[in-house]
Amino acid sequence: DAGVTQSPTHLIKTRGQHVTLRCSPISGHKSVSWYQQVLGQGPQFIFQYYEKEERGRGNFPDRFSARQFPNYSSELNVNALLLGDSALYLCASSSGEGGNEKLFFGSGTQLSVL
Amino acid sequence: RKEVEQDPGPFNVPEGATVAFNCTYSNSASQSFFWYRQDCRKEPKLLMSVYSSGNEDGRFTAQLNRASQYISLLIRDSKLSDSATYLCVVKRGTGGFKTIFGAGTRLFVKA
Numbered sequence: 001d002a003g004v005t006q007s008p009t010h011l012i013k014t015r016g017q018h019v020t021l022r023c024s025p026i027s028g029h030k031s032v033s034w035y036q037q038v039l040g041q042g043p044q045f046i047f048q049y050y051e052k053e054e055r056g057r058g059n060f061p062d063r064f065s066a067r068q069f070p071n072y073s074s075e076l077n078v079n080a081l082l083l084g085d086s087a088l089y090l091c092a093s094s095s096g097e098g099g100n101e102k103l104f105f106g107s108g109t110q111l112s113v114l
Numbered sequence: 115r116k117e118v119e120q121d122p123g124p125f126n127v128p129e130g131a132t133v134a135f136n137c138t139y140s141n142s143a144s145q146s147f148f149w150y151r152q153d154c155r156k157e158p159k160l161l162m163s164v165y166s167s168g169n170e171d172g173r174f175t176a177q178l179n180r181a182s183q184y185i186s187l188l189i190r191d192s193k194l195s196d197s198a199t200y201l202c203v204v205k206r207g208t209g210g211f212k213t214i215f216g217a218g219t220r221l222f223v224k225a
Contacts, residue, residue, distance in 0.1 A: 033213065035213075035215075042215030042217045043215045045212050045213050045215075048211060048213075056213075058212065099145045099146040099205045099211055100146050105157035105159070107156070107157050
């Protein structure tokens, strides 16, 4: 069975542009969450979606948005890119939204903003 | 102050050693606790959940002290393959959860 897949794997953008990152969860998983990881730090929670509804949001500006589709795949959008948005963006899926649900991560999208 | 704090290390230990990592969390509403492992330039992977009664998985033992808001991970008989960053993870919320990661503790196991 396929794990969590993310695309693209690498991306280079310039300041002010926008970017869309994509994630396909493990088959049967209904929850997707997004994280930003800067080198040397742990992943920072951005959003959680379950059954196409936003269920949790971290401390990120409104330039960050996301959605989940009927097939449970998800997109993360970032507008007006800043240099500080350069990071590894991780997507994780879980079967449900409960607190004990285990997260399964994709290998991430490395975003570089120049 | 960060919501989940870990000693960043690095911990440099010889093969066969026992090593312990600690983690503290500041939000008493935290409900679920985990240890994840992250290899260099790879995604995090679940190592184990952490329960109040303590739990063990082979060479790994995790403990939770809710009163002190403290989580620990003990690795016995360290292997070279245990070299990685260990992330302490806390979940909190109702009807939707925030997942908070610590910055991680680096472990190097040497022959």
